[in-house]
């Protein structure tokens with residue numbers, strides 16, 4: 277059973293789900309006002325890997341990830357560019373999902389939009405008010421954090437420490453607030469701004485209120501796991517949780533936060549990676565699988581440097597795996613080979629240990645080496661080992677051979693030729709076999725003859 281480091285309790289805990297065989301996960305999604313950056317890419321990849329692994333283990337996963345489609349930054353951009361705000365949010369959302377699909381990130385099972393849940397948010401803020409936990413100022417409705425007994429539990433800091441560290445703009449300022457850490461649940465709209473009706477005055481919800489409403493609405497009380505980037509732990513996640521606590525509702529049972537993307541050697545990411553300023557640039561300039569590979573080789577809680585050197589190393593590692601996939605294609609193509617049970621058990625134990633993908637990747641590379649040796653020796657171990665490599669890569673969402681994806685037809689054609697070559701050899705028609713081999717070699721294939729038949733590798 278999977279154990280994860282729980283950010284709330286600060287210990288590695290076995291993931292106990294509310295319902296056997298099912299897991300409900302909430303992942304904070306993007307605020308759609310600009311292109312996705314590398315940090316967004318990391319968070320979505322880490323939880324895509326988690327989701328795929330859980331599904332591979334047989335769990336039914338419900339992954340809810342929202343779209344924040346109303347926010348100060350969206351309104352600012354709409355005003356600056358004199359465009360309707362919906363035009364910005366729709367275009368940015370399309371760019372987002374296009375980037376996710378290129379990264380191989382599965383679409384969440386639910387994608388709630390904040391603007392679809394505004395009436396639920398109004399209801400929640402009214403409930404907080406009637407419990408004496410929310411109050412009105414001249415610019416909106418605020419949560420009184422002194423009504424939340426364990427405020428700061430997720431950040432593991434006292435209020436004073438959190439505030440001296442700066443917090444965010446919402447935490448500081450606003451001289452009408454009762455406590456410095458009080459935060460906006462509802463912001464009154466200025467003329468010309470998008471707004472929704474509410475008993476206290478027309479306006480829009482605060483970001484922290486959006487996620488708490490959508491997660492509880494779709495996943496229910498005491499849902500299994502709340503995740504996001506480490507930068508969201510405070511104030512965003514602390515404040516989501518504070519509202520649930522103030523409402524007397526049970527919030528997430530477990531919390532998971534992934535580490536930061538940091539600049540290589542203190543350089544700006546845009547400099548260290550040539551023209552890469554955001555996720556789209558990275559996808560345009562490198563094999564889209566390279567970022568997944570880099571993150572798989574990094575523990576999800578560690579910071580990761582994204583630089584030309586380690587992206588290049590990931591591309592190279594992928595080429596090695598692609599080459600192995602092509603070489604072992606005929607061994608696993610029939611689907612009859614059963615993955616080596618011992619390797620798969622080790623993989624599972626490694627992943628169950630706080631999602632240790634770095635050691636899982638080391639196991640994959642080690643299994644590739646063993647399988648190559650077995651293929652060379654025409655050993656019967658080759659097929660189960662090759663099948664185990666394929667199985668583990670599937671569990672991690674690593675699609676092999678996609679470096680040649682554009683040439684799928686070419687690959688199918690080459691496999692046909694290889695089958696004809698095997699048939700010619702079996703019929704002892706060596707002239708034809710030689711002609712077919714020469715044809716394949718001319719097309720850029722390394723042709724190997726093994727007891728199991730002809731294997732192909734890209735030269």
Ligand SMILES: [Zn+2]
Pocket residue numbers: 303304305487512
């Ligand atoms: Zn959120």
